[in-house]
Amino acid sequence: MKKYICSICGYVYDEAAGIPEEGISPGTKWEELSDDWVCPMCGAPKTVFEEEESDVNAAPEKEVGADRNTEEVRKLSFAEMGALCSNLSKGCEKQYRAEEADLFNRLSEYFGNKSGITEHKGFEDLSELIQQDLNSGYSTANDSALNNGDRGALRALVWGEKVTKILKTVLMRYEKNQNALLEDTNVHVCEICGFVYIGNEAPEVCPVCKVPNMKILRVQRR
Amino acid sequence: MHAVRNVRLCTKDCLCLYVCPTGATDTEDGQIDAEKCISGCRACVDACPSHAISLVPDEYPPQQEKTDAVKKALFALSKSKAEQEKVAAGIADSSDDPIVRQLARAISKSNRVMAEDLLREAGYMLPQSQNVKSFLQSLLDTPQPNDFPIEVVKKLMEKI
Numbered sequence: 001m002k003k004y005i006c007s008i009c010g011y012v013y014d015e016a017a018g019i020p021e022e023g024i025s026p027g028t029k030w031e032e033l034s035d036d037w038v039c040p041m042c043g044a045p046k047t048v049f050e051e052e053e054s055d056v057n058a059a060p061e062k063e064v065g066a067d068r069n070t071e072e073v074r075k076l077s078f079a080e081m082g083a084l085c086s087n088l089s090k091g092c093e094k095q096y097r098a099e100e101a102d103l104f105n106r107l108s109e110y111f112g113n114k115s116g117i118t119e120h121k122g123f124e125d126l127s128e129l130i131q132q133d134l135n136s137g138y139s140t141a142n143d144s145a146l147n148n149g150d151r152g153a154l155r156a157l158v159w160g161e162k163v164t165k166i167l168k169t170v171l172m173r174y175e176k177n178q179n180a181l182l183e184d185t186n187v188h189v190c191e192i193c194g195f196v197y198i199g200n201e202a203p204e205v206c207p208v209c210k211v212p213n214m215k216i217l218r219v220q221r222r
Numbered sequence: 223m224h225a226v227r228n229v230r231l232c233t234k235d236c237l238c239l240y241v242c243p244t245g246a247t248d249t250e251d252g253q254i255d256a257e258k259c260i261s262g263c264r265a266c267v268d269a270c271p272s273h274a275i276s277l278v279p280d281e282y283p284p285q286q287e288k289t290d291a292v293k294k295a296l297f298a299l300s301k302s303k304a305e306q307e308k309v310a311a312g313i314a315d316s317s318d319d320p321i322v323r324q325l326a327r328a329i330s331k332s333n334r335v336m337a338e339d340l341l342r343e344a345g346y347m348l349p350q351s352q353n354v355k356s357f358l359q360s361l362l363d364t365p366q367p368n369d370f371p372i373e374v375v376k377k378l379m380e381k382i
């Protein structure tokens with residue numbers, strides 16, 4: 001009996017255990033799972049799973065991006081200032097500074113409104129931006145974090161790259177199944193790393209950042 | 223250093239009420255009274271069976287420096303995530319389909335969380351840091367539209 005690991009989220013399929021809740025009885029061989037079976041945690045296809053003993057370094061090769069390094073540290077956009085201020089608000093909350101947290105939140109909302117709405121775009125435009133991040137953004141950033149021994153930045157990049165791959169999978173599944181993907185189930189987002197989970201109940205811990213599921217919140221349908 | 227209580231962890235066992243020499247732990251809003259708390263005492267921290275009380279410093283050490291190369295790379299990604307947050311929010315706003323809206327809002331939220339995290343690592347971790355102060359100062363130094371909440375920024379400069 002073997003085990004197979006999802007290279008995106010780390011979910012382990014154990015042949016000996018099967019997944020009885022999904023009608024996959026214990027002892028079901030990897031080869032016996034249908035080709036359109038997907039990772040129950042992140043929805044990635046069967047092809048991204050690796051056998052447990054196999055070389056963990058066998059990550060898919062990355063394209064190295066164009067010379068984005070030359071870009072100057074520029075001024076932040078309104079959308080970024082919105083995120084910057086909501087981040088600082090959370091920081092104040094952790095220090096039990098409720099008043100400052102509220103002030104930063106008000107700034108964040110102001111910048112969020114200022115950033116305005118981008119003219120109608122579809123999920124395809126999102127997929128394009130996601131692909132750009134995966135092709136060049138993360139490899140550039142990972143290299144520079146590694147070269148500078150910045151483990152904090154590496155931590156954010158490891159989480160973010162996983163979540164970005166998961167978003168790509170989610171959009172691919174949505175393109176294929178349309179609304180049927182979500183009709184009878186729920187969508188959840190991890191407040192800490194941004195992991196998106198499609199399923200009835202959020203997993204006990206986030207597969208990306210390992211936070212307990214009280215931090216993985218359901219997104220309402222309305 | 224003064225004591226703060228995580229109200230969500232507190233099981234109201236009340237040991238902290240018995241050990242506090244100044245009554246700082248007994249308040250109507252559940253939070254410990256920082257004015258009454260004796261710096262460094264920590265009697266309630268050790269007594270609490272739920273690990274619900276921590277000591278927080280009144281001043282934090284300077285934030286870790288970040289190199290320009292790392293900042294540049296993180297800013298490039300945070301810009302992309304902030305853009306995706308916006309695109310996804312736009313998809314949600316312009317659709318009447320509850321499922322499309324739900325999915326788009328989830329993706330928007332996910333991108334906000336990633337952007338926040340990248341910016342945190344790009345030198346904006348600590349609200350009291352020099353970087354944050356310069357950011358706030360730059361908002362005051364540049365001309366802003368009439369609806370800009372300038373008093374919010376001024377208050378933050380004062381308090382932080």
Ligand code: SF4
Nearest residue numbers: 232233235236238270
């Ligand atoms: S001792 Fe801890 S659990 Fe008990 S009331 Fe105080 S803070 Fe709450």
Ligand code: SF4
Nearest residue numbers: 242259260263264266
């Ligand atoms: S640290 Fe000491 S003075 Fe401060 S609240 Fe706790 S018991 Fe009271």
Ligand SMILES: [Zn+2]
Nearest residue numbers: 006009039042
């Ligand atoms: Zn997975």
Ligand SMILES: [Zn+2]
Nearest residue numbers: 190193206209
């Ligand atoms: Zn997470």
